[in-house]
Structures are given as C-alpha cells and as structure tokens.
Amino acid sequence: MRLDPPPTTPESEHRRRIGAVQEAMKREGFKLLIAYADCWRTANVRYFTDFRPVDGVHTIAQAVIALPAESDPTLFTGDGCLDYAASETAFDVAELEHLPLYLRRHLNADGRVALAGEEQIPVGLHRTIAEAIAPAPLVASNLLAKIKAVKSPWELEQLRHAAVLTDLGMEAVQQAVSTAGQVTERQLARAADVAMINAGADTPAYLSMVQAGPRSAFSLALPTNRVLERGDLVLTDIGARYGNYVADGGRGFVYGPPSGQAREIIDAAADAVEAGLAAARPGISAADLNGAIQAVLIERGYAEFSGEARGRGTGHGTGMDPEEELPWIGPTDHTVIEQGSVFTLKATINHPQVGGLRTERIVHLGATGLELLDTFPMRNFW
Incomplete structure (x- = not known):
C-alpha cells in the first residue's frame, strides 16, 4: 500500500492554533510568547507554520516564533532559509539576528514574556532575548505545550496515517527476519526505513533503533552490523513521519525458539502495557496511568531491569515531535490527561544476562475512551 502525500496544513488550522495560544496568553498575563525550535525538535515553530529549520549549524538550524497577545506572529530564522520560510508561512518572516530589535520595539517595560522551549534554546540566544526585553521578565512556560497536547480532528487524522506507516515498518522487519539467511541490526533498521518511506512517509521519525x-x-x-543469532531477544524502536506528524512505536521479538526467560520478558512487557491500555479512560491522571504499568513490571520481578519500573515514566505525548512535553505519563504528574491527547504507553525491560525489548503503543484518549492508533502485535516469536 501507499498513502497519498500529506496535505498542507489548512490556514484555518493555523489560525485556530494562534487564537487558542493568544487566549491562553491573556489568561496568564503574557504580552508576548517566544517559541523556540531547531531542526531536531520542530514542534514549537511548526505548530504555527509548515516551515521547519533545516539540518545544519548556527542560525539555519534554528527558528523562533514571536507571538504578541493581540496581533499576528513573526517567524525568525537564519538568512539562508528566509525565502523557503516565507513560502511556507502566512505571516511575516525575518532574519533571526533582527529578533532583539523586534523585541525592543514591541514590548513595554511591564510586559511579561513567555518562553516555550527553554530546555532547547542555546544559552547565547536565551541571553540575547533576556537582555533585549529587560527589565521585563522572561518566564519559562508550558502554555504552548498544554495546547499542543490536545489534537484537533485534522491533526488526529495525520497521526493515524503516521501510525499505519510505523506498523508497515515493523512488518518489514518481520519479513526481513523471516526470509534472510543472515541479517544484521542495521539491515533490519534500513528495511523498516525503506518500507515506511516507500509507503508514503516523509522520513523516519527519528533514527530507527534495532538492538x-x-x-x-x-x-x-x-x-x-551485528548478525542476529538464534535465540536473540531483539529490541526495536521505530517511527514514521507523515507530513508534520510522527508516530513513536516499539516492539520486541525473539529470533528463533525462545528461552523461558525470553518468553517471560516478552509477556511481562506486553502485560504491563495491556494494563495501561485497560486503565486509560477520561478523567485518569498521568500518575495513576503510570502506576498501572509500573505495578505490573514490579510484580513480575523487573524492578532492577526496567527504567519504567524504577519511575522513569511509562509514556509521553507524541505529535509533531516524537516526544512532546505533555502529557508525561510518570509517577509525579498528577494532572488529569486531557481528552484529545495523543501519547505512548510503554514498558522496557533490559536484562544484562538475557537481553531486552521495548513494547510501546501510540494511543488517542477520546471522549468515550481509548483509540489504539497502531495495531502490530506485542508478542512476537519469529
């Protein structure tokens, strides 16, 4: 099968997003939002425009959206990308080095500025922005992250396509394992990449992992280039990018007859994720959902061999980036997961003497319950 090419984001969708962010800014008392993105994590900018920074160094790999609470945004990026950025953007585009001048012109001394992407932004650019707006404060904010977490019907459809492509990548791994005389980790990863792209993916969502x-x-x-050996446990972490949206998936399998320990690891990870799928419902908190998965891993004896069992978290938001800030399915996040959120649920087990795997599903929490966006089986013996 091959999916149709991804559509351009409708202008009405971009306008809806801008309006939602501006309303939240007014509620929280912000005069301006600075949203930073780079070529690796694009969502904070790509939420407002189909432009994404290109791979590279210095300013061509960076972009900033400056969004006033009462007027249209401006996109700032490297001078080598200005024409490209303007062709993908319905509002003003300017060179990144002009951002300080823009800030001094558009901000009063009493204006609070929200920063989205504090964990990504280079120290030098952060300092430049802070100096340009002084004495106004630059406040790290999850305002944009909260809005990005709840997907529109249009966004959800793109994510469904990305999940289909990810399933096709796993099918390609299964086919390669079943037909090749000898096969390496790298060959399996490439088989997944090629299958996803040939079926309509723009790119893999991230560098595909096969261990x-x-x-x-x-x-x-x-x-x-390690060649698979009979009895190996194999961990995969594979995802597809379809247009602006990505899926993040993981499955494990045993190559050849499984040992009792390998079978137990596969079953324990699948059982843990199934417990999460059963618990997920409107009104549940991220911590309670995490607890459903974490408890199974601990009960099955994997507290020492699973980051999720030790409290690292059992899922995360997914959308334009493979891992988005919200929701974070972890033990310390007691907020209720918003309806419309798309996220993963996962269980990883890594036993030094046996091997390991990651079982990771991508799901949508709707008004009536959980929708599974991927379908590939969780228990695999090839």
Missing part, C-alpha cells in the same frame, strides 16, 4: 542479543540489554542504542 539484538546482548545489545538488547541497552535501553537506547543505534544499530550495528
């Missing part, structure tokens, strides 16, 4: 045998005991690692 086999002893390397599956690493929680996160890039693939190598």
